Amino acid sequence: xxxxxxxxxxxxxxxxxxxxxxxxxxxxxxxxxxxxxxxxxxxxxxxxxxxxxxxxxxxxxxxxxxxxxxxxxxxxxxxxxxxxxxxxxxxxxxxxxxxxxxxxxxxxxxxxxxxxxxxxxxxxxxxxxxxxxxxxxxxxxxxxxxxxxxxxxxxxxxxxxxxxxxxxxxxxxxxxxxxxxxxxxxxxxxxxxxxxxxxxxxxxxxxxxxxxxxxxxxxxxxxxxxxxxxxxxxxxxxxxxxxxxxxxxxxxxxxxxxxxxxxxxxxxxxxxxxxxxxxxxxxxxxxxxxxxxxxxxxxxxxxxxxxxxxxxxxxxxxxxxxxxxxxxxxxxxxxxxxxxxxxxxxxxxxxxxxxxxxxxxxxxxxxxxxxxxxxxxxxxxx
Amino acid sequence: xxxxxxxxxxxxxxxxxxxxxxxxxxxxxxxxxxxxxxxxxxxxxxxxxxxxxxxxxxxxxxxxxxxxxxxxxxxxxxxxxxxxxxxxxxxxxxxxxxxxxxxxxxxxxxxxxxxxxxxxxxxxxxxxxxxxxxxxxxxxxxxxxxxxxxxxxxxxxxxxxxxxxxxxxxxxxxxxxxxxxxxxxxxxxxxxxxxxxxxxxxxxxxxxxxxxxxxxxxxxxxxxxxxxxxxxxxxxxxxxxxxxxxxxxxxxxxxxxxxxxxxxxxxxxxxxxxxxxxxxxxxxxxxxxxxxxxxxxxxxxxxxxxxxxxxxxxxxxxxxxxxxxxxxxxxxxxxxxxxxxxxxxxxxxxxxxxxxxxxxxxxxxxxxxxxxxxxxxxxxxxxxxxxxxxxxxxxxxxxxxxxxxxxxxxxxxxxxxxxxxxxxxxxxxxxxxx
Numbered sequence: 114x115x116x117x118x119x120x121x122x123x124x125x126x127x128x129x130x131x132x133x134x135x136x137x138x139x140x141x142x143x144x145x146x147x148x149x150x151x152x153x154x155x156x157x158x159x160x161x162x163x164x165x166x167x168x169x170x171x172x173x174x175x176x177x178x179x180x181x182x183x184x185x186x187x188x189x190x191x192x193x194x195x196x197x198x199x200x201x202x203x204x205x206x207x208x209x210x211x212x213x214x215x216x217x218x219x220x221x222x223x224x225x226x227x228x229x230x231x232x233x234x235x236x237x238x239x240x241x242x243x244x245x246x247x248x249x250x251x252x253x254x255x256x257x258x259x260x261x262x263x264x265x266x267x268x269x270x271x272x273x274x275x276x277x278x279x280x281x282x283x284x285x286x287x288x289x290x291x292x293x294x295x296x297x298x299x300x301x302x303x304x305x306x307x308x309x310x311x312x313x314x315x316x317x318x319x320x321x322x323x324x325x326x327x328x329x330x331x332x333x334x335x336x337x338x339x340x341x342x343x344x345x346x347x348x349x350x351x352x353x354x355x356x357x358x359x360x361x362x363x364x365x366x367x368x369x370x371x372x373x374x375x376x377x378x379x380x381x382x383x384x385x386x387x388x389x390x391x392x393x394x395x396x397x398x399x400x401x402x403x404x405x406x407x408x409x410x411x412x413x414x415x416x417x418x419x420x421x422x423x424x425x426x427x428x429x430x431x432x433x434x435x436x437x438x439x440x441x442x443x444x445x446x447x448x449x450x451x452x453x454x455x456x457x458x459x460x461x462x463x464x465x466x467x468x469x470x471x472x473x474x475x476x477x478x479x480x481x482x483x484x485x486x487x488x489x490x491x492x493x494x495x
Numbered sequence: 496x497x498x499x500x501x502x503x504x505x506x507x508x509x510x511x512x513x514x515x516x517x518x519x520x521x522x523x524x525x526x527x528x529x530x531x532x533x534x535x536x537x538x539x540x541x542x543x544x545x546x547x548x549x550x551x552x553x554x555x556x557x558x559x560x561x562x563x564x565x566x567x568x569x570x571x572x573x574x575x576x577x578x579x580x581x582x583x584x585x586x587x588x589x590x591x592x593x594x595x596x597x598x599x600x601x602x603x604x605x606x607x608x609x610x611x612x613x614x615x616x617x618x619x620x621x622x623x624x625x626x627x628x629x630x631x632x633x634x635x636x637x638x639x640x641x642x643x644x645x646x647x648x649x650x651x652x653x654x655x656x657x658x659x660x661x662x663x664x665x666x667x668x669x670x671x672x673x674x675x676x677x678x679x680x681x682x683x684x685x686x687x688x689x690x691x692x693x694x695x696x697x698x699x700x701x702x703x704x705x706x707x708x709x710x711x712x713x714x715x716x717x718x719x720x721x722x723x724x725x726x727x728x729x730x731x732x733x734x735x736x737x738x739x740x741x742x743x744x745x746x747x748x749x750x751x752x753x754x755x756x757x758x759x760x761x762x763x764x765x766x767x768x769x770x771x772x773x774x775x776x777x778x779x780x781x782x783x784x785x786x787x788x789x790x791x792x793x794x795x796x797x798x799x800x801x802x803x804x805x806x807x808x809x810x811x812x813x814x815x816x817x818x819x820x821x822x823x824x825x826x827x828x829x830x831x832x833x834x835x836x837x838x839x840x841x842x843x844x845x846x847x848x849x850x851x852x853x854x855x856x857x858x859x860x861x862x863x864x865x866x867x868x869x870x871x872x873x874x875x876x877x878x879x880x881x882x883x884x885x886x887x888x889x890x891x892x893x894x895x896x897x898x899x900x901x902x903x904x905x906x907x908x909x910x911x912x913x914x915x916x917x918x919x920x921x922x923x924x925x926x927x928x929x
Contacts, residue, residue: 131552233557235799265748271741280664328848369673398809400802413498414809421813
């Protein structure tokens with residue numbers, strides 16, 4: 114009898130030792146200090162009350178310029194295992210200046226996914242970066258909704274409304290759930306809420322920030338449907354010519370449903386752009402999944418694949434750092450806005466934030482404000 | 496850390512994992528315990544420290560759904576068996592087809608193919624119809640080892656059969672390839688290979704002596720066709736309804752669907768079946784398999800954490816194409832045997848990207864690889880479906896003898912699968928009709 118109790122006690126200790134870090138991670142708050150551009154803050158449920166008070170609801174930051182103009186929505190954290198997206202959103206919330214038009218930023222679109230890492234993925238729970246005032250720590254997340262929040266999975270996921278069959282794991286993928294539906298799974302409800310926002314606010318440009326594997330053909334690029342093509346091409350040429358980094362354009366396939374760059378364009382008047390930066394920590398062929406790999410993107414196994422010509426991005430021993438990935442997002446977003454505003458002056462936007470070179474030269478941490486020295490009302494917990 | 500140091504650290508972590516597994520075997524620990532030792536060794540060698548416990552917790556739920564499906568599907572089938580339903584079905588089959596040997600083999604093949612094709616899980620075929628088919632094949636005079644081989648191979652093909660092929664779907668999900676155009680590239684080889692398997696392994700089957708067979712299979716007393724049929728009708732409804740009304744039917748998940756069917760089966764037979772005893776016995780029966788699903792998740796997690804998974808897949812995708820062709824017939828089933836679905840993630844994804852970038856049709860390649868992955872479900876250390884099959888059939892011989900019986904269809908499947916992989920572009924026409 115005593116032996117059974119001892120085994121039970123040991124098991125309990127092991128469960129607690131394994132579970133407590135996951136609980137702490139789920140409740141860990143990232144701090145973002147609203148920059149001078151932030152003029153408002155609300156929940157996405159403003160546009161669809163069905164997600165109010167649920168894990169699908171998420172924060173929206175509003176940055177409204179002094180002059181009326183067009184409107185842009187920046188979505189980050191569609192896939193929370195692609196952290197340069199959320200970091201780019203935090204960076205823009207703290208640094209973006211909007212003179213004309215309105216910019217909305219959602220840093221954790223798939224909030225559930227930001228609260229846990231992928232089972233079987235072996236990822237660290239956190240990663241940190243140096244700033245002038247100390248270390249800033251962020252949560253690592255999962256690609257889809259956590260099973261803790263959206264479960265059970267169907268045995269096959271069928272896309273609404275096209276009826277395309279997909280893997281059951283895509284039922285939790287917010288980038289297979291557009292345009293969404295009000296009575297669907299959480300992943301479909303959050304995209305439905307965003308579609309409602311896009312329509313009601315008459316959003317002109319939707320940016321969906323991502324990272325992709327270096328071995329994946331659709332990486333380091335802007336994915337767009339036909340109607341966004343000319344703006345994306347202009348932005349791609351500009352950043353290659355002036356800012357000296359590659360960011361090619363990929364056409365959104367019409368046969369592959371549920372993706373933001375396909376459905377937002379098809380179901381609204383907005384012009385969607387999906388931005389991919391290369392996150393080598395996502396590749397299957399990496400060495401240990403460490404916080405340093407997420408931040409620096411340096412990996413000898415990926416380098417070996419690069420030497421064999423298997424990658425779709427230029428890659429060397431310097432890796433692909435977070436500074437570069439966020440810098441690319443910043444420059445490409447701003448250049449898309451420039452291209453858009455040139456062709457649509459009546460719905461133009463005027464925005465500015467440090468671009469690629471400045472971010473790479475100074476390091477991303479340089480641009481984050483110290484929450485302990487900021488006005489408490491400007492500090493938002495994410 | 497320098498590149499050389501990272502290589503060295505990863506290789507050491509791999510050696511420690513293998514060493515811990517071997518030490519466990521020397522102490523005659525169970526396979527699950529040996530794998531767990533490998534996990535702990537890999538975590539420590541990878542520098543997890545106290546975070547090892549978090550990795551164990553996170554990894555253990557990677558395949559939680561599969562474990563739950565095993566439990567509820569087996570409870571369902573054990574209730575049917577306990578009520579006498581299995582004997583009832585076999586008696587009906589024998590009575591109708593006793594003098595049509597070939598037709599009966601083909602019919603039984605179709606019976607095994609359907610549940611796996613609809614759910615994407617060979618285990619469901621084994622659990623739902625394996626016992627009944629085994630009894631029917633037994634009545635045809637086939638040995639238990641042959642019956643086990645037939646059920647295992649055809650159940651594996653059923654998992655790869657359209658419409659639901661989880662290996663292809665998971666790889667598509669992670670490579671942004673639409674899961675379209677797979678129907679004929681999967682269906683045609685699977686029907687051919689299924690026919691070959693049942694006709695080859697069933698070549699020694701005899702025309703059934705109807706009277707003798709019916710005498711050997713006890714007739715369940717007071718059991719009506721409805722009390723056997725209704726639970727299966729409910730199952731068919733619960734599997735079909737989400738496809739017929741994809742946006743109107745609630746998402747139940749397979750574990751709950753089987754739990755509902757188990758309750759219906761019990762309600763139809765509550766006088767004959769003690770549901771608590773059946774449930775308890777089922778969990779005892781499945782404990783080793785459940786332990787395997789949990790520990791495989793941990794293994795995938797730790798191999799990803801310490802980079803051993805990345806090292807293996809890097810070696811494969813950077814190898815010359817000719818070497819890849821040679822090792823694929825071995826490495827695909829072995830990766831499935833080691834990591835179950837994790838194998839598709841570790842090797843399938845980089846492999847598809849590599850072949851796709853070489854201009855090779857990824858849909859046909861994936862369809863070909865999908866034939867090879869289920870074979871790995873019979874391979875140690877996990878051998879999930881293989882063990883489930885021999886347990887369902889009640890084969891008491893060595894596991895090695897069961898694998899030996901599978902060898903001819905195994906080779907046939909490997910040859911067809913590799914032809915599809917190597918000549919994918921020449922076989923692209925198959926997509927035109929699927």
